[in-house]
Amino acid sequence: MTTDVTSAARNSMRRLHRMAEPDVLKPMLNDARILPESRPRIERMARDLIEDIRTAESESWINQFLQEYQLSSAEGIALMSLAEAYLRVPDARTADRLIADKLGDGKWRTHEGRSKSRIVNSATWGLVLGRALTVEGPGTPLKRLLARTSEPFVRQAVGAAMKVMGEVFVMGRTIEEALKRMRKPVHRGFTASFDMLGEAAQTQADADAFYDSYWDAIQKIGRDEGTDHTISIKLSALHPRYEVPQYERCVPEITDRLAQLCAEAMHQNVAVTVDAEEADRLEMSLDIIGNIAKRPEFRDWNRFGLAIQAYSKRARAVIQWANSLDRHMNVRLVKGAYWDTEIKHAQVEGLSDFPVFTRKAATDVCYLACVSDMLKAENIGCGFATHNALTVATILDWAGDRRDFEFQRLHGMGEGLYERLVRDEGYHCRIYAPVGGHRELLAYLVRRLLENGANSSFVNQLSNDAYDDDDLLKDPVEKVEAVNCTRLPGIALPQNIFGEWQNSQGIDLNDRKILLETAHGVNSIEFTPEGGDAVHADPHHPSGRSRAAIEASRTPDADVHDAVTRAQAAYPEWDSRSIEERAIILERWADLLEENRIELMGLVVKEAFRSIPDALSEVREAADFCRYYAVRARKDLSLKELPGPTGEYNALKMEGRGTWATVSPWNFPLAIFTGQNAAALVCGNTVVAKPAPQTPAIARRVVDLAHQAGVPEDALALVTGGADVGAEMMSDQRIAGVAFTGSTATAKKIAQTLLVGEDRPIIPFIAETGGVNAMIVDSTALPEQVATDVLNSAFRSAGQRCSALRLLVLQEDNADEMIHMLSGAMDMLQIGDPGDPATDVGPVIDRAAYDKLMAYRETMRPRWIKTVEVPEDEGLFVPPTMISIDEIEDLNTEWFGPIVHVATWKAGQLEDTIARINAKRFGLTMGLHSRIARNADILRSQARVGNAYVNRSMIGAVVGSQPFGGEGLSGTGPKAGGPHYLPRFCAERAVSIDTTSAGGNASLLSLDDGM
Known part of the structure; x- marks a missing residue:
């Protein structure tokens, strides 16, 4: 095979990755079809296999x-x-x-x-x-x-x-125990592929331990004479940052480690299969596998291969790629183990389509098409992993007299399917055999139960009285043709998950080609900070940037008084427009935000120092605000007739209040700025908007796009500057309402200002402020999941989110274990230029923030549990730091940066722990990690916070799904992105008309039937 074929296969993968389901399926139908003349033969074989399974099941308690x-x-x-x-x-x-x-x-x-x-x-x-x-x-x-x-x-x-x-699902706690168990009579004729249990590595210590376990297993398998057992290797176990943004770092290191394991396996004559994992990692895994396959020392080694998942739309292209490497490659064809994860991930990220099929029958079709490809391939050693009797019978028929392939099944499942084929007919079957202690089996066990307990699985249907054998043996090609190969209608495409409004468009940043193109586009955006070089010479390393310098350098766009005057003059015309017209303008604004997203992302990266994924989230959230508020305006602001007596008309209407002042923060300079102004505008108000003094360029571009969308220029006026500009806005008694996001201290000052003046009307004040946000972790929580969610919640965006984790409260029984894992995971954080795709933590916003955080951090030095050091002269990078405190009550201040404090709590005191956190009077976010559902109920009923999160990170609230905003010291409500937000921007006006005075009680008289 030539490199042209290899390149074509990779290009085909890219094309197929998110292609519509019918377009992927239709070309493979003929290759997967069971021909009429062979159908009776295959069906007879399948019925015999079903009987074998049922006989075995009657003897299997599990x-x-x-x-x-x-x-x-x-x-x-x-x-x-x-x-x-x-x-x-x-x-x-x-x-x-x-x-x-x-x-x-x-x-x-x-x-x-x-x-x-x-x-x-x-x-x-x-x-x-x-x-x-x-x-x-x-x-x-x-x-x-x-x-x-x-x-x-x-x-x-x-x-x-x-x-x-x-013990039923795991072959042994150690490789020695597993090898011994494989010698028992029940496994006579079968071989094993051993899988060393455990989740993906979170720390370097995890990766080292996995590597050692693989090395040890290879040696002991090789010394087990007279057997042909093999080993399966997960690449995610060999590196703690096996992620596309970390490609330059992880791929060479994993390649090197895998090469060492393969060299020992070749020496021991043990075959190696690289396991399949999530779709995001496929291209990376092929690069690593390809690197090994092309090395001269492995050129003639025929005992290396990979697993391929048939639920992936790219499965056939991966087979084509493996066959094109001009060497023998073993392929284990499986159905796939991460289906629900792939569906949810695509929806959450707003991607164009799913990387997997949505129907079980479609996966079966793809599996059979792949079988056909593999049996025809010149360089592929075939391994077919399936528990489906019809699939096995089809493979047997298509293979004819061939025996140069093997079947594979999971240990603990599929008993009876292969025993006769192996012992009486000479076919080869390998058992996928997990090895590990009881703690390590948990995630694996649940995944196996999910796969085989799903209603659509053959194993489940076989034991379900609702299905007869005819149902089990229906041709999958006929099933998908009956629905024209379409996607399962109950699974909405990512753009349609919200129903009434379109989900914002994402970018597949886990596609390395797209990621690099995006990063190039973002970093190519020209940006000159207001104030010039003296303020901000290098946007990637803003070491000289200070709040005073920024505020001194900025000249307000317009005089505040003039801006309010113009906005007030524009109000009558804008308010008189129909709700529908204003809603359409918001939707057009959302479209323009997405059309210009690379430019906007570049501004967010360079002016606000947010990472590329965070910048994308900003654009998406801004678009979501516009579309959601357009939908809510149509629902909530339309005239509503109210009940009353006959002869009376009653109605309620929602109208704009006048001119609003909005003040937005630098930490969400695009999303919050857009959301506040979109809400005020769609209600018929005009707006004078002031962004944070650190991020005026972003605001200016967003306002430009609003004007392009159809918002009159005077209806949305921008003023920039510092605290003096904000104070002037608040003191202008023509302002009809204020929407503010920022610090609690500033919110209190605004509230006081709005009460000054005997003649000043009482106006609405919407405030969203910060909080001392806590996450409680009990001993049922999965440490790996806790580590991931804590790092995201505490350190993403350099901890500069109002919802960020500030206080981690660990159950004392497993606090040491959690801290150990968190410390190791923190070592893997990448700190640097926010425009670099590999960066996890960028700089803080300015010198004032940096100095404040670093000074506090230094005072707490004796309490440091873990810190990630950075070079002192590289910019405003505050090292991510974990600090111990004795009691929950010891933290009552929000430290707005990458610092998380750790306290402990005692088992059985969850209610008391929540009450102690509530007593701080901040009420923004609170999290819980627990597998006890009643604990989640306790949090939900007792936490006095705007947003409670269970078994997930505490950041990234989604418009319409997780309305955001706090209470107490954390805000006034209503919640942004929620169904009660828009009415706060409106004046509610009721009208009542006595219709009898206009013509008698005609409506009542018309009901007389003449009797």
């Missing part, structure tokens, strides 16, 4: 357990959640709460005695008893007797059950 507790039931979900979290809980008190939480809502008695398996029925009895002891409490004499030992009894029983499930 399959009957999964059938009894399907994921479509509340009990199945509860057990999955319990399995995911229980074994990592270190303290008995939390373990008991977790058990009670998961068993509490289930109707376990409805499962009693239903299974054919005595083991399953015994397990059900244990769950019924466990619920009685932990949830219902002692009542009968028997319960009172058992209650004395109920907690340790139930704890031990649940722990034992989790370990039994682990």
Whole structure:
């Protein structure tokens, strides 16, 4: 094969990645089609295989357990959640709460005695008893007797059950144990591909430990004489920053580590397969795999390969690529394990389409088309991983007399499907066999249960009485043709997830080519700060920038008094326009924001020092505000007739109040600036808008686009400058309302100013301010997820978000473990130029902020848990720092930068912990990481904050989904991006008309039927 074919395959991947589902599917239908003449033969084979599976299932308690507790039931979900979290809980008190939480809502008695398996029925009895002891409490004499030992009894029983499930799905706790288990008679004729369990590396220590475990396993597999076991390697385990923005850093390092493992595997004659992971990592993984495949020392080594996911629209192109490398490559074809993640990610990021098929039948079609390609390929060793009897029968028929391929199945699943084929007919089957301790199996186990418990899976349908064999054996090609290959209608495309308004457009920054093009465009935007070189010589390293210099250098665009005068003059005409006309202008404004997004992103990066992803989020949020408020205006501002007696007309109308003053911050210089002004304008008000003195250029361009969209120039007037300009705006008694986002101290000053003057009307004041935002973590939380969410919440945007995490409150039982992981993850942060795609943390906004944060940080030096040092002369980079405090009450100030404080709390004191945080009187955001649903209920009912987040980061509120704004010292409400925001900008005016005075009570008389 030539490099031209390789390049063509990569180009094809790019074209297919987000292509519409029908356009991807239709060209593969003929290659996946079962021909009429072979259909009876394939169906007979498939029915025989189904009988083999059912026979094995009748002897397998675990399959009957999964059938009894399907994921479509509340009990199945509860057990999955319990399995995911229980074994990592270190303290008995939390373990008991977790058990009670998961068993509490289930109707376990409805499962009693239903299974054919005595083991399953015994397990059900244990769950019924466990619920009685932990949830219902002692009542009968028997319960009172058992209650004395109920907690340790139930704890031990649940722990034992989790370990039994682990043994079913995991081959061994160590590679030695797994190899020994593979020698048992039940596995006669089968070989294994061992997978060393664990989630992706979060720290360098994690990556080193994974590397060592792979190396050790390769050596021990190689020494296991008379076997042909292999190993599967996850690239995400070899580097803690296996991400596209970190390409230049991670790809060479992973290539080097993988090469070392492959050299040892070649020496030990052990085959290596690189596992498939999320779609974002595919192109990166192919670069790494290609690097290994082309190395001279591995040129003739035929025991190297990769896994390919058939749910990916790019699957066939990846096979073409593997076949084009001019060497033998082994391919394991799988259906795919991250389907729900891929769907949600595309929707959240506002991408054009999904990288995966939305219908299970479409994935089956793609799988068969890939089988056809692989069987025809010259350089591919074929491995077909499937639990679907129809798929297996089809492969057997298409392969004919060939035996130069293998089937693969998961350990703990698919028993009975391959035993006869292996032992009686000479086919080869390899078991994908996880290896690891009980704690490491959790995420893997849940993923397996999700895959095989899904209603659309063959395993689930086989054991479901609602499906007969004819249903199971329907041709997937016929299924997708019946719906014209279309996407599953219940899954909205990313742009349509909000229904009434269009989701903002994202950029696929996990596509390296797109990322580099975007970064080039952003960094090419010309930007000259107001005030010139004396203020701000290098926007990437603003070491000389200070608040005083900025404010001194800026001359207001227009006199505030003149701007208010012009806005007031423009008000009658603008307010008289229809709601629909103003809404259309907002939607046009959103379109223009997106059309000019690279320019706007460049301004945000260079003037506000936000990273490229943060700059994109700014543009998207601004567009979302415009479209959402346009929709809400049509709903909320239209004339509403009200009830009353016959002969009376009553109505309520919402109209503009006059001229509003808006003051926006530098930390969201595009999104908040746009949102405040769009809301005021669509309600019929005119606006005098003042951006932060640090970010006037962004505001100026946004106002230009508003005028292009149709907002009259005088209806949206811009004034720039510092505190003196803001004070003049607030003191102008012609202002009809104020919308402000900034510090609590400034908000209080504005509130006082608005009350000065006996003749001044009482006007609305909308304030969004900051907070001492806390995240509570209990011992059921997954440390890897906590680490990711803490780093995002505390350090993204250099901690300069009003919603950023300031106080991390860890349960003392596992605080050390969490801190250890967080410290290692902090070491991986990239600090530098915000225009560099690899940058995680950029500079703070100006010298005043830098000096304040650095001075505070220095006073807390004895309390440092972890800090990430940066060169002192490189700019205004405040090192991300984790600081210990003794008590929650020790932090009552918002430190607006990359600093997070850590305190602890005791198990069983969640309510008290929340109350102590509430007592600070800040009420912006609060987070919780817990697998106990009742803990989430407690947070929801007791946290006095505008936004509560559970098991996710605390930043990135989405317009229309997560309306944003606080209470207490954190703001006045209403919440921006929510359904109650626009009415605050309006005057509500009711009208009542006595219609009898105009012509008698005609409406009543007309009802007379003449009797």
